Amino acid sequence: MVWSFSYDPLGSSYPLAEIVEGPVDALELVDPTPDGGVGLRGSVMFSGRPVKPETVPRVIQWKSRQKIGDYVGAWVATVSDRLRALIEDIEPGVHQFEPVEFIAKDGSHLEDRWFWQICNRIDSVNREETDWILFRGVLWAPDRTKLKPAAEKIGLVFDTKAIGAACFWHDKHDSNSNYCSDSTHERLIEAGMTGFRFYHKKQV
Known part of the structure; x- marks a missing residue:
């Protein structure tokens, strides 16, 4: 995850x-x-x-x-x-x-x-699984041309191979998000680090 x-x-x-x-x-x-x-x-x-x-x-x-x-x-x-x-x-x-x-x-x-x-800059989103579009080939954005009920929306889906060994990173096509791996998230929680709000993202 x-x-x-x-x-x-x-x-x-x-x-x-x-x-x-x-x-x-x-x-x-x-x-x-x-x-x-x-x-x-x-x-x-x-x-x-x-x-x-x-x-x-x-x-x-x-x-x-x-x-x-x-x-x-x-x-x-x-x-x-x-x-x-x-x-x-x-x-x-x-x-x-x-x-x-x-x-x-x-x-x-x-x-x-x-x-x-954070000094990892990678292209970490799986192109086939996400239902967002790469606007002008540069920025990930929701596809406004396809109206879906909230329950059917997928959002960004991350690619395990593209992430590789990165623990903290920024995606080169996302202008305002911090990301971390599942094992890193566990380490932060186990250590009782304060000031974080986490959101789970899909990964393939």
């Missing part, structure tokens, strides 16, 4: 936060060479390629009373020390981490964390 994941705040609403040191919404790829996919100009967070370290925010002010989860996926993706260690254990030497400090409203130190950029 494949799982997509997003940020799940540890409270009833999304916390307020602000980048107070370093670039704001200005991540730049080390290698923006086109490859027929998306996320290389906009949606760089979901590109699956390393970014220039100097374009990563360095200090984020946490303006909420909420506890900070192991994974915080708003503004930029950041992870705790223990989640970084687990990611490295699962898939060593693959992903990019840069130091980020979280501070409180009054400017006091809260936590040293890590910016996390």
Whole structure:
């Protein structure tokens, strides 16, 4: 099974936060060479390629009373020390981490964390099984020309061979999703990592 994941705040609403040191919404790829996919100009967070370290925010002010989860996926993706260690254990030497400090409203130190950029960019969807279309050959999108009851909709179906050994990845034709393997999902759950919301995806 494949799982997509997003940020799940540890409270009833999304916390307020602000980048107070370093670039704001200005991540730049080390290698923006086109490859027929998306996320290389906009949606760089979901590109699956390393970014220039100097374009990563360095200090984020946490303006909420909420506890900070192991994974915080708003503004930029950041992870705790223990989640970084687990990611490295699962898939060593693959992903990019840069130091980020979280501070409180009054400017006091809260936590040293890590910016996390997933650095697997693959074409992971099975063309025969999905009922989505590759819009303009670039972006996966629902096929609006074929109206189906909700119960008959399939959505994206992932290809085991195409995924290979990847544990965390971005699909080159999907502009805003994070994916992980079933075994990776199990490791995250077993370790009690917080801040994740998971969605099961079909796989063949």
